[in-house]
Each structure stands twice: as structure tokens, then as C-alpha cells.
Amino acid sequence: MAVAVVVLRLLVCLLASPLFLLQALGLWSQICRRWWFPHFLARFSVMYNERMAGRKRELFGSLQAFAGPSGRLSLLEVGCGTGANFQFYPPGCRVTCVDPNPNFEKFLIKSIAENRHLQFERFVVAAGEDMPQVADGSVDAVVCTLVLCSVRDQGQILREVRRVLRPGGAFFFLEHVAAESSTWNYFWQQVLHPFWHLLFDRCHLTRESWKALERVPFSQLKLQHFQAPLSWELVRPHISGYAVK
Numbered sequence: 001m002a003v004a005v006v007v008l009r010l011l012v013c014l015l016a017s018p019l020f021l022l023q024a025l026g027l028w029s030q031i032c033r034r035w036w037f038p039h040f041l042a043r044f045s046v047m048y049n050e051r052m053a054g055r056k057r058e059l060f061g062s063l064q065a066f067a068g069p070s071g072r073l074s075l076l077e078v079g080c081g082t083g084a085n086f087q088f089y090p091p092g093c094r095v096t097c098v099d100p101n102p103n104f105e106k107f108l109i110k111s112i113a114e115n116r117h118l119q120f121e122r123f124v125v126a127a128g129e130d131m132p133q134v135a136d137g138s139v140d141a142v143v144c145t146l147v148l149c150s151v152r153d154q155g156q157i158l159r160e161v162r163r164v165l166r167p168g169g170a171f172f173f174l175e176h177v178a179a180e181s182s183t184w185n186y187f188w189q190q191v192l193h194p195f196w197h198l199l200f201d202r203c204h205l206t207r208e209s210w211k212a213l214e215r216v217p218f219s220q221l222k223l224q225h226f227q228a229p230l231s232w233e234l235v236r237p238h239i240s241g242y243a244v245k
Helices: 002-015 017-024 028-060 102-114 154-164 184-199 209-215
Strands: 074-078 094-099 119-125 139-145 165-176 220-227 237-244
Touching: 002 017, 002 184, 017 028, 017 184, 028 102, 028 165, 028 237, 074 154, 094 102, 102 119, 139 154, 154 165, 154 209, 165 209, 209 220, 209 237
Parallel strands: 074 094, 074 139, 094 119, 139 165
Antiparallel strands: 165 237, 220 237
């Protein structure tokens, strides 16, 4: 199987050679971050929300339970993208967004205008692994969806999540992950990973993100594996849940 993965990877890379050439010339990163990925994600998020609305309502329905004494939830979304989760947050929620790509801002403005039930506080351009703009213990909840697949250091971003959460606050996550290693889906995840990683702004198909979560000293972790009802079988394996500081 390992030999077959290598051979098929080489074939995929050959077929996608124009993309890899742009990367070698230092052009693809600019195209991807400024144009391709923000516009792709804006379209993909609509489809994803249609398929995953029930799952998101169930998951984020627990957010309000973690509001502080004032009763108003202070929420930080890390890797906010286009603001596709806003519609699922409770009314009156105070939202701060963090994303390393400033080109998402125009999409966020549109999402804010469509979700007047929220109090939007600010958009911080920063990587989730390093968020000095967010104070220690300052938020009730942190949300990540489809983010842990593409961060450079999962352990560091989760340490930052714990830092900014108040005691008793919660980290909510919804992520696509690696398929079971014995499946054909995992085989094709391995084959297509180099091309996928380049095309979709560092997204990893084969990350076992649940293991990173299990290593963090949260006081409580609720996590479940499931198959998402998506057209792309490669990203059907998912995890969701929350962890309490």
C-alpha cells in the first residue's frame, strides 16, 4: 500500500504540476490567500451549513450555558473565515474574531450585517497559535470549526485556547479528521494530501486532531466521531464536541 500511495502521489503531482510550479515561483501563496481561498470558502460554507445545520445547532445550543455571571456570553472564534457560524450563536452574544488572513474581512462584514442578533466586537488579524491581543481568562467560550486541520501547531493553538478561557469556560470544536487507517478513504486521503494541502491553504486530510485534544489538560472533554453528510467523501470523517477549562 505504501508503494501505491507514493506512485499515485507522484501521478497527482504531475497532473497538478502548474499549481506546484506557481508555488515554486512564490506566486501561489499570494493567489491563494488573497483571492482563491476566501472566495472558495465563501461558497463552500453555504453548502457546509446546509448539510451541517442540525449538527451545528446541537453543538452550539450549549454555548449559553457557559455565559458568565452577567448572563451575556463572551465568545472568541478562532479561524473565523467568512463568519459562517454567526447564525448559530445565541442572541446578545459578544463575538471577537481571529483569523490570520485579512482578506476575509469583507466577508465578515457581510455576515455581521446578516446577523444583527450578535454584538460584534472586533476582528483581530492573528494566528491562533499567538493571540496576545486577547487577554488571559477573558472569554467564556472559544469556537473552532474546520481550523485544526490547517494550523501549524495544534498543541500551541490549544494552549492559547486554554489561556484566554476563563476558569469553567469551554472550547467548542467541529473538525474534519483522518479516516480509519484500514479504509480506502484513508488510502485516498494519503494519496491526495500534498495536492489538497497546497490547494486549500495548508489543510491536512490526515490529521488525527482528537489526539491533540486528548493531550490538553482540560477538566472535561466531550468528543464524538461521526460521518458528516457531505458530497466529498475525503472530508466526511469528523469530530465534534467541547472541552471545559
